Amino acid sequence: MSESEVKLYYKNVSADVIGDEHGITKLEFEDLGDRTSLLIPQINKQRKAGKTPYRDLPYRPQIADQVREVVAEVKDGCEILVVLGIGGSALGNIAVQTALNPYMYNIDETQRTGPRMFVFDNVDPAQFASFLNWVGGKLDKTIFNVISKSGRTAETASQLMIIRQLLLEKLGPDGFHNQVVATTDARAGTLRNIATDAKLRSLEIPDGVGGRFTVLSAVGLFSAAMCGVDIDSLLAGAAAMDEKVSREDFAKNPAAINAAINHHYYNNGKRNSVIMPYSYALKDMADWYRQLWAESLGKRVDLNGRDVWVGPTPIKALGTTDQHSQVQLYREGPNDKLFTFLQVKDFGSDLAVGPAPDCADELGFLAGKNMSVLLDSEKKATEYALLQDERPCLTVLFDKVNAHTVGQFIYLFEVTTSFVGALFNINPYDQPAVELGKEATFALMGKSGSYTSDCTYEQFAEEIRARTDIDEDCLV
Numbered sequence: 001m002s003e004s005e006v007k008l009y010y011k012n013v014s015a016d017v018i019g020d021e022h023g024i025t026k027l028e029f030e031d032l033g034d035r036t037s038l039l040i041p042q043i044n045k046q047r048k049a050g051k052t053p054y055r056d057l058p059y060r061p062q063i064a065d066q067v068r069e070v071v072a073e074v075k076d077g078c079e080i081l082v083v084l085g086i087g088g089s090a091l092g093n094i095a096v097q098t099a100l101n102p103y104m105y106n107i108d109e110t111q112r113t114g115p116r117m118f119v120f121d122n123v124d125p126a127q128f129a130s131f132l133n134w135v136g137g138k139l140d141k142t143i144f145n146v147i148s149k150s151g152r153t154a155e156t157a158s159q160l161m162i163i164r165q166l167l168l169e170k171l172g173p174d175g176f177h178n179q180v181v182a183t184t185d186a187r188a189g190t191l192r193n194i195a196t197d198a199k200l201r202s203l204e205i206p207d208g209v210g211g212r213f214t215v216l217s218a219v220g221l222f223s224a225a226m227c228g229v230d231i232d233s234l235l236a237g238a239a240a241m242d243e244k245v246s247r248e249d250f251a252k253n254p255a256a257i258n259a260a261i262n263h264h265y266y267n268n269g270k271r272n273s274v275i276m277p278y279s280y281a282l283k284d285m286a287d288w289y290r291q292l293w294a295e296s297l298g299k300r301v302d303l304n305g306r307d308v309w310v311g312p313t314p315i316k317a318l319g320t321t322d323q324h325s326q327v328q329l330y331r332e333g334p335n336d337k338l339f340t341f342l343q344v345k346d347f348g349s350d351l352a353v354g355p356a357p358d359c360a361d362e363l364g365f366l367a368g369k370n371m372s373v374l375l376d377s378e379k380k381a382t383e384y385a386l387l388q389d390e391r392p393c394l395t396v397l398f399d400k401v402n403a404h405t406v407g408q409f410i411y412l413f414e415v416t417t418s419f420v421g422a423l424f425n426i427n428p429y430d431q432p433a434v435e436l437g438k439e440a441t442f443a444l445m446g447k448s449g450s451y452t453s454d455c456t457y458e459q460f461a462e463e464i465r466a467r468t469d470i471d472e473d474c475l476v
């Protein structure tokens, strides 16, 4: 049986479809091909030299084995799985869960193949308190998977400190040890120290893989495996896409084509990149993509140290929901966006619309039609409407949404990001601009000692307050 596939459809960015002003002409496409082709061997070489270790995650069976080992130890008797993490330590887990488990997974136990799952990637006290009130009586049936490369991230660290106290109070000294699985750096860092000290079960975040590229490591695989996702198929899907995105022939390499088109439009005034799944299951993939794109591609300096201030703005939308919210702007607002639809051929289940009531003959045309046909028609209708206004549209076509195709999609967009980074001549694997906000939070939360060689955290906090405390004179 042949596996389901994910493919990129790019006809609707061509000048033949949307005209010369906004479309890509044959000559331009050839030129994009020539320039991007030069990067393919370069990117393949970097990968072989071990410079992009995320590329090898589908081929490291020991990671999945370690995950399975911990799952086997904790799954029995676990009714609730809580992931504590943020950014790259949370978004992939959410996206995989939404994609591969039924909508009612947490509510309906007949639709569940593992524990209920919750991900906390925020420090909203009302949200967390409400959850802790609910989970308080079930702590011995709850596993907390704390994910943090450093362990110093204020959000995750504070969540961990709250649940540690709760577990110690409610379950005694063994509570923390038994109910927590730490996913962190293999050797160093605050969370590794905590895990060693409390003899926590632990999993490793691979060296050299930044948070937003870790979903195919223990970071994403543990919660997936706990909740019944076929992680071997997820990894096999990624490996299948690896073959395609390594192809040296530009015309056959979907990541190279996707990147070249995105880069072309960024340079031609379309600095916003809308991703719009027409599948509820894929809605959180748009969130995962948003972080991948933004943190990887938003950069001040290029690899030569020149100020470039580049980066397309990723925008998430959901079909059909956002047709009734965003499409007015998408059609009649500025033509400054590239649209990427996610379309699914086979939803696995379907529903026929019932007959129209006698008093509503005008709805008769919908009667008996499948909901999947309506969703598909809405995607085509929206795409058509955008094309009428010369808006470029790509489609990522899924045969089905399953672990194999989700693995393909993740890998396709990760490697696309590497290609766009190379086209911008920037480093897509760091996130230096995130640091200032993290350090400022530490200062405001009372950290002491030296922030820099000539500034303490206390002085830094004063400087922040001077600029951000509410000035009553400007409050109306």
Ligand code: PA5
Pocket: 086, 087, 088, 089, 147, 148, 149, 150, 151, 152, 153, 156, 210, 211, 212, 213, 295, 431
């Ligand atoms: O992609 C990234 O590197 C970030 O989003 C991190 O994942 C995020 O900041 C959390 O960091 P940590 O895993 O150290 O807690």
